[in-house]
Amino acid sequence: xxRARRPIAILAVALxxxxxxxxxxxxxxxxAPSLVPPPHWEEVATFFETRLTPYTETEVKILTCTVLEEAxxxxxxxxxxxxxxxxxxxxxxxxxxxxxxIGLMQLKPETAAQAARERGLPFHxxxxxxxxxxxxxxxxxxxxxxxxxxxxxxxxxAAYNFGPTRIARAIRRGKSVPVxxxxxxHRAYEAMI
Numbered sequence: 066x067x068r069a070r071r072p073i074a075i076l077a078v079a080l081x082x083x084x085x086x087x088x089x090x091x092x093x094x095x096x097a098p099s100l101v102p103p104p105h106w107e108e109v110a111t112f113f114e115t116r117l118t119p120y121t122e123t124e125v126k127i128l129t130c131t132v133l134e135e136a137x138x139x140x141x142x143x144x145x146x147x148x149x150x151x152x153x154x155x156x157x158x159x160x161x162x163x164x165x166x167i168g169l170m171q172l173k174p175e176t177a178a179q180a181a182r183e184r185g186l187p188f189h190x191x192x193x194x195x196x197x198x199x200x201x202x203x204x205x206x207x208x209x210x211x212x213x214x215x216x217x218x219x220x221x222x223a224a225y226n227f228g229p230t231r232i233a234r235a236i237r238r239g240k241s242v243p244v245x246x247x248x249x250x251h252r253a254y255e256a257m258i
Contacts, residue, residue, distance in 0.1 A: 105133060105143040112147045116156035124197075131201045139209035145218070146205055148254030149225070152246070158197040167194035170204025180206045222247040 110129045113120050120128065136143040153171035154160035166173050172180075174191045180203040181188030187199075194200050211221035211229060219242070224232040226246040235242055 109143055118157045131198045135205035141209055144254050148250045151253040152249050159195055168200035169197050170200050172204055177203045219247040222250050
């Protein structure tokens, strides 16, 4: 089981203060806090703002905070998470694949249920996966487990797409790991940085 990094309290406070400062006007210009958004804030927020599925300003803030929090928790680059979301669902929270994968990060219900148990998060079946925040939390947890298991981002991405059992079997048999999916995620990832 993957061990989550302890979230940095300062980041959470800064994100909360930033969200509050955006939604409530400052009493006076000199009283406004001088907050600099954390690294990756703009690129993650821009991703959600430019999706075909319209997100409200509040939803953009919540999803951006979620991506950044989960990236910090597991030590995964936020741009990689956004690249994966782009390839999996194009940022559509109600996306459903032909194999039954659901939501932004296209998780299968059984995979999500296991991740929810490991994280101690509520999971009430398939409908839970349409919650974009929960979908990101579970998807990044699963991705981080795969990175830890395979000790390689590209192999973990292949396992995310094809399933870890299939990739582990290919490795045991000395066969090559598919690279196209990882390449697509990296292209989307590189477009973000």
